[in-house]
């Protein structure tokens with residue numbers, strides 16, 4: 001699959017599929033895609049996650065593991081249907097708390113009011129994933145069910161308990177005063193604190209009650225503690241930010257040693273009337289990912305070194321060092 005084809009699939013973001021397949025596919029419980037059923041498609045070493053939607057302009061036909069995607073009635077790309085382990089292929093990627101007391105306008109999680117998994121449940125899921133022999137990494141994420149401190153406490157406890165599996169561990173939570181050091185000491189290998197946007201004005205509107213500069217301060221400390229190439233941050237494209245803001249934001253994060261993950265924004269149905277999100281075009285995604293690649297190269301950062309969470313998965317984004325030619 002060419003980078004242009006993957007960019008087009010990400011830009012569309014949805015696919016219509018035959019119904020028997022629906023039993024085999026995933027419903028994420030965290031982040032902007034939460035609550036929607038999705039599947040993984042792989043072609044030529046590149047992977048895409050597509051949300052299942054009968055109104056999609058893309059239609060997938062699956063025969064065993066072979067999958068062909070049609071656009072406007074013509075074959076667009078062929079490859080294979082990939083099974084997830086937990087949330088994505090090859091990883092046990094677990095959301096501890098599927099609810100959130102914050103109210104970021106791009107995110108459906110606070111509206112879904114999901115459940116909070118117990119310590120034993122999380123361990124049980126991970127053990128089952130390990131038993132398949134396919135688990136290459138464990139990733140832990142969470143909404144904020146009560147306070148960020150409590151989520152960090154729970155994450156630390158889980159990381160300590162899963163070190164025995166001897167695979168890389170990544171954690172993405174809301175940062176607190178000592179979360180970075182505690183997670184590192186517990187045994188986490190990689191960490192993600194999300195800026196969501198680098199446009200300060202938009203940040204104040206969409207993440208009210210939170211402070212972008214505090215997140216940046218934690219990211220800075222995370223690079224000191226976890227090291228370069230081990231610290232990431234999701235950066236949504238489509239909240240109304242300008243191209244210049246994105247370029248500047250990529251520069252700011254990379255200069256700190258943080259690898260930004262450019263995530264195509266999704267308009268959650270639960271947020272209609274609260275925010276307008278415009279899904280970026282394939283051309284925009286390719287252009288921004290090329291800027292990201294050049295900037296990372298200038299700072300000696302590699303997006304293909306990551307072993308946990310979204311950069312090795314690549315389902316939702318163009319990884320600048322894996323997906324571009």
Ligand code: SF4
Pocket residue numbers: 031049087088093309310311313314315316317
């Ligand atoms: S890229 Fe990240 S959010 Fe998307 S499916 Fe993979 S792990 Fe999940």
